[in-house]
Amino acid sequence: MVSRSFGRLTGNPHDLREALRQHATRAAEKLRKQQSVTSAVMAFVRTNPFRTDLPQYQQRVVVSLEKPTDDSRDIIAAAIRGLRRLWRKGYAYHKAGLTLLDLSPKANRQLTLTETPQTDEEAKRSERLMATMDKLNRELGKGTVQLGLPRKGNAWSLRSERRTPRYTTHWNELLIVR
Numbered sequence: 001m002v003s004r005s006f007g008r009l010t011g012n013p014h015d016l017r018e019a020l021r022q023h024a025t026r027a028a029e030k031l032r033k034q035q036s037v038t039s040a041v042m043a044f045v046r047t048n049p050f051r052t053d054l055p056q057y058q059q060r061v062v063v064s065l066e067k068p069t070d071d072s073r074d075i076i077a078a079a080i081r082g083l084r085r086l087w088r089k090g091y092a093y094h095k096a097g098l099t100l101l102d103l104s105p106k107a108n109r110q111l112t113l114t115e116t117p118q119t120d121e122e123a124k125r126s127e128r129l130m131a132t133m134d135k136l137n138r139e140l141g142k143g144t145v146q147l148g149l150p151r152k153g154n155a156w157s158l159r160s161e162r163r164t165p166r167y168t169t170h171w172n173e174l175l176i177v178r
Helices: 013-033 072-086 117-140
Strands: 002-010 036-047 058-069 093-101
Touching (some): 013 036, 013 072, 072 117
Antiparallel strands (some): 036 058, 036 093
16 A cells, blocks of 8 residues: 655646546555565545544545556556546545555466467566666665656645754755864
């Protein structure tokens, strides 16, 4: 499961789509790291339950995948299909996320009736692409290679005005003594 509360409330479907895309990417990375595949994705959205002055809405939907996968592109596509069924106009959304369901080991993946040698070649190509993305992000820094870029000032990014300084891990936050 990957989810986060938003930095501010939003009614913009583009913000929700970007958030779910980022969450799906992170979930797929975790899936590949543990060498598993998923057969279904549950996407959810909700408003802030503590804001009783606003209309409330929370809903989730399960989207089945054509075949078990760990490919970020397939998981993102399923999450976006789910969002299309979830989103309702007139609500100020506070949180979105997704859960991967029906996990199984990649080595013991159940084949579907429609799989052919051609789909096996596509699977190998997809595996190489995802391995390359993971390697680049691991070696060059998180978020170096992304599927779609987030907009600046989006509602779903976390606020961090009150975060304590990270003196020991970020050069630009190092204390200066005069």
